[in-house]
Amino acid sequence: MSDPDLPDVPRDRAAARARHDQLAPVLRDARYRYYVLSDPPMTDAEFDLLWRELLALEEAHPTLATSTSPTAEVGAPVDSAFPPHRHLEPMLSLDNVFSREDLAAWRERAAGPLDDDPRWVCELKIDGVAISLTYVDGVLATAATRGDGVTGETVTQQVLTLDDVPYRLVGDDADIPSLVEVRGEIYYPLEAFEAMNAERVEAGEAAFANPRNAASGALRQKDPAVTATRPLSLWIHGMGALQLGGTAPDPEDPDAGEATPDPTDEALGSGPGAAAFATHAGFLDWCARVGLPVAAETLVTDDADEVWDFVDHWTTHRHEPTYEIDGVVVKVDDLAQRRQLGSTSRAPRWAIAYKMPPIEATTLLRDIEINTGRTGRVTPFAVVEPVTVSGVTITYATLHNEIQVHAKDVRIGDTVSVRRAGDVIPEVVGPVLSERPDDARTWHMPAECPSCGTPLVRPEGEAHHFCENVDCPNRILESLSHFGGRKALDIEGLGYKTAKLLLDEGLVADLADVFALDRRREDLLALEGWKEKSVDNLLAGIDRARAQPLDRLLVGLNIRHLGPTVAKLLARSFGDMSALATASVEDMAAIDGIGPVIAEAVASFFAIDRNRELVDKMRDLGMRMTAEEEATTSDVLDGLSIVVTGTLEGFSRTEAKDAIESRGGKATSSVSGRTSAVVVGDSPGSKADKARDLDVPILDEAQFVELLDSGTLPT
Known part of the structure; x- marks a missing residue:
């Protein structure tokens, strides 16, 4: 199927090879900087476009698809600063589609060779850091990054600092394989990421560009104590090697991978826990049972239309989950059918990633202006060439303060990456240095407030400038x-x-x-x-x-x-x-x-x-100058963490939050195993589903009112 976003593929082989030789080093460098340095030189959308062009060149001229082409590689070489770890089963990448038509075409190709119609599993594609956890007799032996797909970096001690990662799997011995590789994604919860960036900006430190880069940087800290200060989380979404009984191989043995059974081997038909691994859905159920975190936003269906409905829903509601997503992964559920479909050198034929429209784009930075806010804080903002990001036209984007402008080395005249995620104010991520013009101008904070002419001051120890004129x-x-x-x-x-x-x-x-x-x-x-x-x-x-x-x-x-x-x-x-x-x-x-x-x-x-x-x-003029009466507050909710989702009749969202906090409780926006209760009103979001999956108590509005009075959760 032709791709309207791509340039025409040259018919002449020499011209095609020349273009291929241009693209290959650019993409190879981009992957290294993305996976190893956590410093991508371009947006995901720009990378995807160049990647699709490279694939189109190789499809039209198959001799270009050599073993050294980036399309034959997975991930990127490992960093020598961390001990290498050879995966028992390779960690493959996923091929991508970008439209409903291409997704339907992939489903037809996947179903074609199969005797029975496949069942599909749809999962949100977490924008995090791929990780492989190897459990031997139920105890975590090794945690490793993807690396090049064959060899990753050992980060076991860093991963053990995550609250979500169990050191020992729970359950009966009969339910625990001798060895299992579980694959997942380590990510930065959005609320924690935004809070951390706000603190960094306030302290005059450079903000992280996005949650994925922040998670990668935190995970690859040489000192695990530093990783422990970052509130990273984990979702499990796949399986590598599996051995159900007998003596498990040493996961650090360089030859171990050659003797390890394939996770879809015929041996799965018998043995401890075997029934749980006949399907991917069964594997996810097993993960939840033994203490491994599994995302609630997952669909298992026989209906192809429901697959697209899932994709369409989450594309529209992509900012509802507590973690950042950039697509939907669709998989064949039956493991025997997966074995029949097999894989290419870099990607399975039984799974595909639908990529959502990007939340980042590049555009021209026309100017930097400043705004004086309600507390007198003066904030620089970028005036950019209008660009559409996530369906919204962006003309202005924040730059936080002068320190951030200089830390990012953003200059007037640069081509810059602009990011918009949910309700967060659009911000400039950084410049595209390869496209910097010779006349790009460094910006400095002006001496006076543009609104009133008062000299601006930057208090000692603060990152921001202020206008101190209260009548500005x-x-x-x-x-x-x-x-x-x-x-x-x-x-x-x-x-x-x-x-x-x-x-x-x-x-x-x-x-x-x-x-x-x-x-x-x-x-x-x-x-x-x-x-x-x-x-x-x-x-x-x-x-x-x-x-x-x-x-x-x-x-x-x-x-x-x-x-x-x-x-x-x-x-x-x-x-x-x-x-x-x-x-x-x-x-x-x-x-x-x-x-x-x-x-x-x-x-x-x-x-x-x-x-x-x-x-x-x-x-x-009659304004009240006293606090709430003491009788209206108490500590009956002390120690309880409450989430409110949907619309309540008797409370606005702010009033519900105030009611919880005035009684000593904590009002949070994300559901986890530590949540005490979820209050559900009309039109709730995915938080209610997640509460059910985690067995967190769900309250209606009447029960919420009763809780506010008594402090006792209903049984």
Whole structure:
């Protein structure tokens, strides 16, 4: 089938060979930098396009498909810094398809030689680091990376630091083979990855480009203690060598692989645990039974249409899992049928990877500009040639701070990689150095705020520059928008557009003026496009906001480093605004969970006369200045970790989180074996399915309300 994205393949053999000679070293170098250095020189989409062109050249001119072509290789050579490990069964790569038509064509080819129609297993393609774990008599003997598919790097001690990796398999001896190689993917959970990158940016360190690179770098730390500080996780999705009984070979013996039975050998028809390995689905069930983590988002089906429905669903919902995915892997379930189909030198014929549209693309960096935010933080952002990533046109992308710009060596005029993953703000990953023009310009932070002309400062020990003018026009705009947001006072109708309109029309000049808008109802009605209902809704939202507790107001004041959790701690500790405003740095820093950096930021805020005047003005206009009543909080959920998914009738997502945390519980966004309960509302996502698979208690809204009162999980 022709590929419309590829250039025409030259008919002339000499021209085809010349192009092949161009592509081969580029792809070989890209694979080495991806697998070994964790520093890919191009996006996955760019690599895939060049790879498909190389395959097309070899298909049209078969003599180009030599044993030294990149298409005959798997992975990349190992790094000599780690002991080599020869896999008992090779770790092959997967061939890729990029369309429904090509996926259907592959299914027909796979089913063609088989006597019976195959059953299919569909799994999410985790964008992580391939790993092989060898268990001998149920005990982990070796963990190794893919390497070149035959020989990988031994990283056993590093892998043993992962909570998900069992040192010893659980279950009856009859259920544990003498030897088994299990294959999977080590990955960085997205929530942990984003938190780590935020901390690195805040500290002035270079952010990791993506979760896959971060996982690879963490796994290949020479000191396992460093790996242990990174919250890596594991999913198992395949099997290599297997021996059901007898004396297992030494996995470190260089000749062991020659004597090890194929995992689909006829011997699987008998012996301990044999029935579990007749199918891939059975193997996954066995993994879960003996303590190996298996992803819940897996489908086993006889229906070819359901295969595409699975692909289509997860392409649309690719950002719902707690880990990053870049495709769907479709496999033949029956192991005997797999043996019949066999493999090429680099990929099995019984499995294929459907690659989703990329979340990275390259484009031209036209300029770097800066924005002054609500706390005065000045953030550089890239102005790029518009490019479509994951169905969204990207024109701007964050660069975090000046240190990040220089650490990434991003220059105006560069071709850069832009990444967009889910709801995360698009960011510039880095430059494509091979395409850097001679006139590319290094960028430096300007001396003054572009919004108000105030000199910018970079406090000692901080990575960011700040505009310290509390009346900076752009700062006030950003502050006002945040003030009405859900995490602050939750004022319906007071979003960014409304905030800008109110400022432009002179109806407000600072945050406190919001509470005087009820005196300007006629002025609001005179605004273009505003009707009586919209004005009344805004004023009603403002009136409700007056009763919000102290912690919500503190968040709305846009104090540096102060988020909802810390605001609750301060509010509970001091009780009212006056006590907090006069508290010393030492008094605040003494509170468990509040360090000197946050304490200094809060004290500095209240040391500014203009800020104290603002708070007094709010008090005079009726804003509440006290914390929640102590009776409404407790520690009944202390030690419990709760996940909320779907829509609840009586709680917004923020209100549910607040209800959990105010009772001493932990509100988390991902489901694991350590989750205490999952609260399920209308239209839940995959978290509910994962909870069922992990036997985590599932609560409806009524049970959630009961839990908030009693702290006792239903039996």
